Amino acid sequence: MKFYKMQGTGNDFIIIDERRAVEKFEELYEHNSEARHQIAQNLCEIFGTDGVMFVLESKIADAKMRIFNADGTEAMMCGNGLRCFGRYVLDDLGLDEIKVETAKAEYSVKRVPDFNPYLEGFEILLNNVKAFGKTEQSKALEKQFDLKYAYDFEFFTISNLHVVSIQEKAIPNDTTLLEIGGYANSSDSPFELGVNVNFCTVLDEDKLYVRTFERGVGITKSCGTGMTSSVTRYARDQNRFQKWIEVFNDGGMIRCNVEEVAPDTYHAKFVGNASYEFAFEAEVERLGTLKRSELKIEDATHEVNQYQLFLEWTKKQIR
Numbered sequence: 001m002k003f004y005k006m007q008g009t010g011n012d013f014i015i016i017d018e019r020r021a022v023e024k025f026e027e028l029y030e031h032n033s034e035a036r037h038q039i040a041q042n043l044c045e046i047f048g049t050d051g052v053m054f055v056l057e058s059k060i061a062d063a064k065m066r067i068f069n070a071d072g073t074e075a076m077m078c079g080n081g082l083r084c085f086g087r088y089v090l091d092d093l094g095l096d097e098i099k100v101e102t103a104k105a106e107y108s109v110k111r112v113p114d115f116n117p118y119l120e121g122f123e124i125l126l127n128n129v130k131a132f133g134k135t136e137q138s139k140a141l142e143k144q145f146d147l148k149y150a151y152d153f154e155f156f157t158i159s160n161l162h163v164v165s166i167q168e169k170a171i172p173n174d175t176t177l178l179e180i181g182g183y184a185n186s187s188d189s190p191f192e193l194g195v196n197v198n199f200c201t202v203l204d205e206d207k208l209y210v211r212t213f214e215r216g217v218g219i220t221k222s223c224g225t226g227m228t229s230s231v232t233r234y235a236r237d238q239n240r241f242q243k244w245i246e247v248f249n250d251g252g253m254i255r256c257n258v259e260e261v262a263p264d265t266y267h268a269k270f271v272g273n274a275s276y277e278f279a280f281e282a283e284v285e286r287l288g289t290l291k292r293s294e295l296k297i298e299d300a301t302h303e304v305n306q307y308q309l310f311l312e313w314t315k316k317q318i319r
């Protein structure tokens with residue numbers, strides 16, 4: 001079977017299309033989570049990727065997405081992943097717009113051909129962004145570090161869990177991210193299930209920079225739902241609803257536009273790349289134990305080069 005590696009603003013995933021091998025998957029893995037857990041851990045370890053996404057049939061949408069983090073835990077949602085998943089299914093079905101079922105909600109994905117001179121974009125509509133302000137858990141996280149840092153966290157959900165702090169200018173370094181994110185996802189954390197920890201810096205009125213420590217992964221180049229939670233907090237605080245905000249990160253840039261649809265409830269449109277990096281073939285039964293040295297990798301050279309040009313362009317925008 002053929003497998004693909006894709007990335008959305010540097011957040012990278014292996015795509016496993018179970019629809020292509022339904023019988024074998026059922027027979028071997030019985031579609032159970034334990035098998036997916038092991039496959040995700042092994043593939044993320046050998047390729048250094050952030051997650052593994054499984055493409056399944058859906059009764060209510062064009063396809064169903066299940067995503068597992070690098071540590072094998074299942075994630076309830078993934079914004080960058082949804083764009084990659086969406087592009088894979090759009091290409092597969094030859095469509096321009098589709099609906100995707102995820103663990104807790106349904107989202108649309110569509111092509112945006114004029115996103116950037118270097119790349120086609122993919123827009124997702126996140127229709128369940130919720131703001132909870134300061135909660136007991138976010139206050140406990142803040143308190144743990146208040147002698148050292150002045151981060152002020154608010155709690156958001158987009159099916160998955162986030163805390164967001166916004167500060168002027170200084171972009172937190174890896175040490176800070178690891179210290180706070182590591183604690184927030186440890187057994188001592190006030191968040192029983194762990195949480196994605198986002199630090200948002202205001203570059204100018206319509207430009208933000210976001211860095212994230214992801215639950216189940218660690219520091220990533222970007223986190224789609226993390227950027228969306230950050231833009232939502234910023235748009236609410238600065239009254240910048242229904243405006244396109246550019247969000248830069250260590251892996252590139254996306255655009256996000258937030259609308260308030262009810263108190264503390266928002267819809268966010270989110271556009272960014274979804275690029276192929278490589279493909280490989282392997283036997284389905286060996287996914288959980290494969291070694292990289294056994295594989296013949298087929299690079300998507302043109303897309304990789306185009307993304308490099310896009311990255312250089314994004315760096316010039318924030319110099």
Ligand SMILES: N[C@@H](CCC[C@H](N)C(=O)O)C(=O)O
Nearest residue numbers: 075078079080160223224225
């Ligand atoms: N990379 C993500 C979020 C992936 C899931 C997260 N690690 C979790 O467990 O909640 C994104 O782009 O949104």
